[in-house]
Amino acid sequence: MENDANKRDENDLTGQQPSAFPENAAEIERTRHINRIVEEEKREAHPVRFKYDRSAFTLGNILFLVGFLGVAGGLFYFLLLNHRQQTAPLEAPAAVRPTLDVVPVVSKTLFRVDQLPGEIDAYQDVLIYPKVRGFIKWIGVDRGAVVKEGQPMVRMYAPEYLADRNEALARVAATKAAVAVEESQLEDLKAALKKSKANLLADQSTYQRVYTASLVPGVIADNDVVQWAQSVEADQQDVNTLIKRVNAKGHELSMRKEELDAKIRGFESFADFASYLEIKAPFDGYVTERRMHVGSYVGPDGSGAYPPICRVKQLDLLRIVAPVPENDTAGVIVGSQVPFTVSSFPGRQFIGTVARISNSLDKGTRTMPVELNYLNPKYEILPGMFCKVLWPSRRRESSLFVPTSAVVSTPLNTFVCRIKNDTVEWVTVSKGQMMDKLVEVFGNLKEGDMVARAASEELVNQSKVNAVVSQARP
Numbered sequence: 001m002e003n004d005a006n007k008r009d010e011n012d013l014t015g016q017q018p019s020a021f022p023e024n025a026a027e028i029e030r031t032r033h034i035n036r037i038v039e040e041e042k043r044e045a046h047p048v049r050f051k052y053d054r055s056a057f058t059l060g061n062i063l064f065l066v067g068f069l070g071v072a073g074g075l076f077y078f079l080l081l082n083h084r085q086q087t088a089p090l091e092a093p094a095a096v097r098p099t100l101d102v103v104p105v106v107s108k109t110l111f112r113v114d115q116l117p118g119e120i121d122a123y124q125d126v127l128i129y130p131k132v133r134g135f136i137k138w139i140g141v142d143r144g145a146v147v148k149e150g151q152p153m154v155r156m157y158a159p160e161y162l163a164d165r166n167e168a169l170a171r172v173a174a175t176k177a178a179v180a181v182e183e184s185q186l187e188d189l190k191a192a193l194k195k196s197k198a199n200l201l202a203d204q205s206t207y208q209r210v211y212t213a214s215l216v217p218g219v220i221a222d223n224d225v226v227q228w229a230q231s232v233e234a235d236q237q238d239v240n241t242l243i244k245r246v247n248a249k250g251h252e253l254s255m256r257k258e259e260l261d262a263k264i265r266g267f268e269s270f271a272d273f274a275s276y277l278e279i280k281a282p283f284d285g286y287v288t289e290r291r292m293h294v295g296s297y298v299g300p301d302g303s304g305a306y307p308p309i310c311r312v313k314q315l316d317l318l319r320i321v322a323p324v325p326e327n328d329t330a331g332v333i334v335g336s337q338v339p340f341t342v343s344s345f346p347g348r349q350f351i352g353t354v355a356r357i358s359n360s361l362d363k364g365t366r367t368m369p370v371e372l373n374y375l376n377p378k379y380e381i382l383p384g385m386f387c388k389v390l391w392p393s394r395r396r397e398s399s400l401f402v403p404t405s406a407v408v409s410t411p412l413n414t415f416v417c418r419i420k421n422d423t424v425e426w427v428t429v430s431k432g433q434m435m436d437k438l439v440e441v442f443g444n445l446k447e448g449d450m451v452a453r454a455a456s457e458e459l460v461n462q463s464k465v466n467a468v469v470s471q472a473r474p
Contacts, residue, residue, distance in 0.1 A: 100459070101470040102419050102450040105402055105441075110395040112435045118322045118340060118389040120381060122313035123373070124283055129308050131276040133299035134158035136292055141310060143290050147281035154279040154309055156298070161273060168267040175260040182253040189249055193242035200235035207232045285314040318374045318381055320352050322389040323367035327433055331394040332357055332370055340372070340389045342381060349390070350374060350381065393433065400445055401438040407431060408455045416441065417452040417459045419467045424452070426461045 134156040141153045207228040214220040289311035292298055299306040320340060324332060334357060339349040352372030361368050372389070374381065381387075406416050407429065418425045432440025445451075452459060453470050 097422070097464050097466045100419065100465040100467055101453040102467045103403060103406065103453045103470050105400050105445050105447055105449040105451060106438075107398050107447040108401050108435070108438070109398045110393065110433060110435055110440060112393050112433070114325075114328070114391045114393055116322045116324065116389040116391045118320050118372075118387040120342075120374075120383055120385045120387055121319045121321065122285075122315060122383040123317040123319055124285065124312075124314040125383070126282055126312050127301075127308035128153065128279060128282075128310045128312060129301045129306070130154070130156060130279060130298050131300055132156075132158060132273060133297070133306075134161075134277060136294050136296045136298060136309070139290075139292070139294060139309070141287045141290065143287055145287040147285060147287060147312060149281055149283050151281040152278055153281055153287075156277040156279070158273075158277065161270070161277075165267070165270040165273075168263065168270055172260070172263045172267050175256065175263050179253065179256045179260050182249065182256050186246065186249040186253055189242060189246045193239065193246055196235065196238040196242050200232065200239050203228065203232045203235050279309070281312060283312070283314055284316070285312045287311065288313050313383060315379050315383070316376055318376050318383065320372040320374055320387065320389065322370050322372065322391060323362070323365060324370050324391060326361060326366045326368070328391065328393045329361070329368050331392070331396070332368070336392075338372055338389060338391060340374075340387045342385050342387045344385065345380070352389075399432065399440050399442070400447060401435065402441055402451055403453055404434070404437060404439045405454050406451045407439055407441065408457060410457065415455075416443075416445070417455040418445070419450045419452060419465065422464055422467055424459050424461060424463045424465060427451075 135158070136154060137157045138155040139153070141147060147153065207225075210220055210225055210228045214222065214225045287310050290309070291307050292309045296309075297306075298309055301308070322338075332354065334354050336354050337351050338354060339351055341349055352374040354370060355373040356371040358369045402416060408415055408417070409431075413426075413428060414431060415426045415428050418427045427444050429441040429443030429445065432442060434440075450467060450469070459465070
């Protein structure tokens with residue numbers, strides 16, 4: 001059987017047909033089955049060898065094989081090319097300079113208008129208190145009343161006033177009587193002194209004559225000379241004593257007179273007290289409050305104070321207090337005119353004049369209170385209104401400005417990007433005040449330097465750019 005199979009294989013290779021064929025299909029199928037079994041046994045018993053099968057090399061099979069190999073080769077080439085692209089090192093692109101808008105640094109004098117909150121107060125604002133305690137007898141003003149300086153507003157009465165006045169008058173009279181007595185005594189002492197001086201002169205004259213005569217022996221006895229000498233000495237002692245008494249009485253009289261003057265002034269104070277019972281308007285203005293009425297007991301301000309009788313405000317001249325920020329204090333000029341607005345008159349501006357500067361900053365707000373004066377003859381503006389002061393901020397000298405977008409602020413530095421010879425330079429600056437869309441800068445810059453309009457940290461220092469002057473000037 002094996003020999004027959006080998007022969008068939010040889011016949012297939014040589015292209016010869018077998019000499020005998022089966023007569024029907026079943027036998028052909030059986031023969032093929034037997035051949036397959038034989039081939040399997042041969043494969044198991046002998047190594048595989050290439051068998052040339054002529055029927056396999058048809059045109060369709062060849063075309064299919066060529067197409068399959070082409071598709072497989074293309075797929076393999078695509079995968080290989082993609083792998084090479086992923087693993088190959090990236091080539092650096094050619095350096096391209098970015099185009100950058102630049103603007104010049106400009107020199108301007110800072111001037112801008114800020115809106116500051118302002119408080120409107122009366123130029124004079126007084127709470128009316130009496131100088132002495134008493135009862136209100138008459139009050140001639142009420143809330144809203146117009147008063148003129150010196151106009152009587154309130155009259156009072158004090159029941160204890162007459163008793164105190166009479167007591168003071170009695171003290172003055174008693175002191176005057178005591179002064180009169182002292183003056184009389186002083187005059188008596190002066191008369192006695194004068195008389196003693198006359199006696200002294202007479203005795204001295206007699207003593208001189210007696211003493212001269214005693215020089216002639218036997219004319220005057222020595223005892224007479226001694227008596228006249230003692231008489232002169234006694235007169236001199238009397239004169240000295242009277243002089244001391246006159247001086248003492250003079251000092252006593254002076255003290256009495258000073259006491260009298262004090263009591264007279266005390267009595268005269270009651271005359272002032274009477275004037276205190278009438279209260280007059282301190283200035284031209286309006287009565288804005290009235291708290292007391294007829295019969296009320298009132299007194300001066302102080303510890304345990306009584307309430308005020310009324311309140312008077314001057315409205316024809318107003319104070320406008322504006323808190324000026326620290327950065328703007330250098331431009332405050334006394335006498336300059338400053339506009340302001342109030343909500344009561346929308347669209348209308350009023351003009352005030354800088355009158356008083358505190359020259360001291362509030363530590364909490366870092367602002368300096370500045371007062372404006374506003375003449376208010378029509379009483380359109382009222383105390384207590386809230387206003388917006390259009391405060392002009394200015395510098396006396398010019399400074400450098402750049403657009404706000406040209407300044408870069410970081411936690412470590414504040415800088416602008418200056419473009420010089422198409423090279424970026426970071427220049428450290430300090431920011432000042434704003435003016436429109438510009439910001440004041442201080443640093444190593446000068447007028448005309450070109451800086452990047454839109455600066456950022458992405459503009460690396462010393463990098464190259466193509467600078468283009470921006471058409472929109474700052």
